[in-house]
Amino acid sequence: MRNLFRFFKRGEQNIKKQGLDSTIESEERVTREDQEASISPKLSLHPDWEATEEDRYVYQFLNNSCAPLKPNQVSLSGANLTKDENGNAVVTALVRTSLSTPLTLDVMKLVLMDSEKNIIAKKSFNFKELGEIPPASSRPWQFTFEKESLKTKDLPKENWTLAFQVAPPHKLDLDETWENNLSENEKESLKNLVEKEMTPPKDGEVNFQSLQADQAKNGNLHISLLLRNGTDQDVTFEQIPLIVEDAMGEQVAEGVFQTKDLLIKAYTTKPWTFIFPASLIQKENADFSRWRAYPNQ
Secondary structure, X not given: OEEOOOOOOOOOOOXXXXXXXXXXXXXXXXXXXXXXXXXXXXXXXXXXXXXXXXXXXXXXXXXXXXXXXXXXXXXXXXXEEEEOOOOOEEEEEEEEEOOOOOEOOOEEEEEEEXXXXXXXXXXXXXXXXXXXXXXXXXXXXXXXXXXXXXXXOOOOOOOOEEEEOOOOOOEEOOOHHHHHHOOHHHHHHHHHHHHHHXXXXXXXXXXXXXXXXXXXXXXXXXXXXXXXEOOOOOEEEEEEEEEEEOOOOOEEXXXXXXXXXXXXXXXXXXXXXXXXXXXXXXXXXXXXXXXXXXXXX
């Protein structure tokens, strides 16, 4: 059994919601709903939580204080923010859903923001611990941000927000050289490839994808890669050690490239060309019908 972290005093009458609400759309789950409807999720405590009648009363009161949702929405409604005995920030919030089907979430990244929307802390949480939330329900839960992750010593007392950190759409980011040398059709094709055809990198992942290989008459090997950043931080490469393999899985070339502060912005892909001089080519007549290039770890 799991006990609720008690953020209110027994018998306290002046109980109110301290935080704001944050909402995301979930249209992929429900596609035919009346978008003008209002849904008031019903309180749903986790079956393993030990809750007194007073606990239920408080959470029911907080749930009734929340604004109704539109269809296809998942919302976090902040109830209380406090520090525990170890200095960690403990957020009590209602996870609310207006979906007509049960809601089960996986690992989700949350951000805690002050009244000015400045980020106080961020962390990934395993929402599977919440269990299956029934349709149109509101489940109270507590989220702990360790004190080491906090960017402020003084937590806000009200108007703070707990929100899902939803990654923006992955975008193509062309270096000026590529911008100036590609035709408009080539730019559009590359944009469609990156933003529509390819699956974006996983959250927190940085990877390289093969784009084009071409061996010049002088023997130099030109390798174009897509440098993909799936994190919420810009990534800078000072140097990149690369290995190239052909369709046979055999090593064709290996080299280290000084990239001079090559910047890949958060949630973007940047194409880049690496030129292996003929002196670094280890295999002649390589088969580039399939190939891959990867960093030498």
